[in-house]
Amino acid sequence: MISNIPKWMIGLFGNKLSPNVKVVETTFLSPQVKKVSFQGDVSDWDFTIGYASVIRVSETEFRNYTVAHYDKENGVFDIIFHIHGNGAGSKFIEGLKVSDELFISPPRGKKxxxxxxxxxxxxxxxxxxxxxxxxxxxxxxxxxxxxxxxxxxxxxxxxxxxxxxxxxxxxxxxxxxxxxxxxxxxxxxxxxxxxxxxxxxxxxxxxxxxxxxxxxxxxxxxxxxxxxxxxxxxxx
Ligand SMILES: Cc1cc2nc3c(=O)[nH]c(=O)nc-3n(C[C@H](O)[C@H](O)[C@H](O)COP(=O)(O)OP(=O)(O)OC[C@H]3O[C@@H](n4cnc5c(N)ncnc54)[C@H](O)[C@@H]3O)c2cc1C
The missing domain is CATH 3.40.50.80 (Nucleotide-binding domain of ferredoxin-NADP reductase (FNR) module)
Structure with a gap:
């Protein structure tokens, strides 16, 4: 998926890009590395090693991140983020807190x-x-x-x-x-x-x-x- 989608085109996706997961826990592993646990329906997600999910980090921007751990039964998964401070993704993730809701796509990509x-x-x-x-x-x-x-x-x-x-x-x-x-x-x-x-x-x-x-x-x-x-x- 491209990293930036024009506003007019976002409308064409209807509610497909609406929040589908909720933040259940956040932990800083260092001042620049944040682990976030999410909850949602991941029952049909494919977690092949190397695949990545896109996260909607603003109205029109999307960034790739990798699921680090998952538990299909309880619908929870973790992502480990580098908070480097330079981009829309980093800033959005830095601000994420428990109960926030957001859109994360099923993983796909390269093995x-x-x-x-x-x-x-x-x-x-x-x-x-x-x-x-x-x-x-x-x-x-x-x-x-x-x-x-x-x-x-x-x-x-x-x-x-x-x-x-x-x-x-x-x-x-x-x-x-x-x-x-x-x-x-x-x-x-x-x-x-x-x-x-x-x-x-x-x-x-x-x-x-x-x-x-x-x-x-x-x-x-x-x-x-x-x-x-x-x-x-x-x-x-
Ligand atoms: C398949 C795939 C899987 C990925 N998995 C993860 C993951 O699990 N965790 C994770 O943290 N990232 C992951 N990334 C990397 C992440 O998508 C990029 O770092 C992305 O650019 C972050 O978006 P941003 O909006 O913060 O910065 P952008 O808006 O993309 O970039 C803004 C500026 O920040 C700089 N920048 C971007 N990333 C970094 C960085 N890491 N360190 C220093 N400067 C940076 C850019 O060079 C640019 O100058 C993955 C990328 C791919 C393609």
Missing amino acids: LYETNKQQQFFFGDETSLGVACAWLPLLKKNQQQFQFYFELDEINKSVPERLALENYTVFPKNNSFRNEKWISTLPLFQTQEWNTANIALVGNVKSVQVFRKVLKDKKQGSIYSQGYWLEGKKGL
């Missing part, structure tokens, strides 16, 4: 996960903590070997621990993932074992592009990638 690979590698940032949380139980259930890499601002570096993520390494967000030479020295490239891994790269578009190029040059892994945000660009 990130090839189930038959024993080694699973994931790279992301604050925007990707939700998909990592959604993925972890599946990796454990399938007894796969996995490794998460996160580039995070200093203020958010303890969030993976608060989310009970496992096998993760936190890197400072200092443009290291824009440096091909530095990326090629990462432990991922030091053992043969990871040569045929499933590799999921999400988060900042530029970091994803550079990381992907290094992997391609080394002909390493089956790569699934999707940029979640780009400096200076509204909605992706």
